[in-house]
Amino acid sequence: MRVYQKLDEETIMIDGVKYQKIEEPKPQTLLEIILDWWDQDWTGDSKTTCEQLVNMIESEWLPNDDPHDGEEFQLGWNACLEYLRKKLK
16 A cells, blocks of 8 residues: 655655656746847847748757658657748748
8 A cells, every 4th residue: 555645735645755856947938938038139249141041940949850650640649740841940
């Protein structure tokens, strides 16, 4: 029989072992990428070009392609990502 004890909102104890809730970091939003770019440009820290901004969006915001293992939806997913990448350039 397992013994569960709630210590606080973030921590429980199961059979004498403490477990703490961990949240995955939220992915950076497109708005945050653009705001970072905007802030860097206006503070004079660096002069990021529009091309560099597009590259940042492509590398940091767009997800990676799914490896194709025979599923039709993966072909559509990868085609959609390729379409977005072409539209960025």
